[in-house]
Amino acid sequence: MEVEEMTLEDKCEHLMNIVVESRKRFGKMCIDYEQKTSLVENKMLNLQIETISNYRFKSKTTVPCIDFDEMEKDLDEFKDALISNQKRIDELKRNLSNTENVVMQLKLDAVGQKLKKPLTAEAMLADAKKKIKS
Known part of the structure; x- marks a missing residue:
């Protein structure tokens, strides 16, 4: 077809x-x-x-040689400094606690309270009048 x-x-x-x-x-x-x-x-x-x-890549900066003995010495010095600072902090805490105890004793001391009052005749008369009224 x-x-x-x-x-x-x-x-x-x-x-x-x-x-x-x-x-x-x-x-x-x-x-x-x-x-x-x-x-x-x-x-x-x-x-x-x-x-x-x-x-193999090359670094732009060279890595410094690390002296482990010097590093260990530096770490020991740092550790000693931390220990001494911790001792100073503990001593300061103890002194603060002792100072707080002394302050509390002074506040509660009756003789100390009387010493704080003025020793003039007028103050003594005013104090006596208060005692008589009460």
Whole structure:
């Protein structure tokens, strides 16, 4: 059958078959292309990772050599300073406690209260009048 003798429906069917076949063929080619590009991309990434992991980086600044004996000496000095400061704090707490006790004793001391009052004759008379009234 030639193209001229075909009916319109046959022509449409023939064209649809061509479209379907080309889609199948190009679809397979696209899938193959995607798989191949993914494989190549993975190989490139693995190569980059391997290259980076094998590369030896040089630091911009050199790391200073640490003298452990000197560091241990510094730590011991720091520890001694902390201990002496802690002793001073404990001593200050004890002195504060003793001072508070002395202040409390002075507040409760009757003789001390009498010494705080003025020793003038007028004050003594006013104090005697208060005692007589009460």
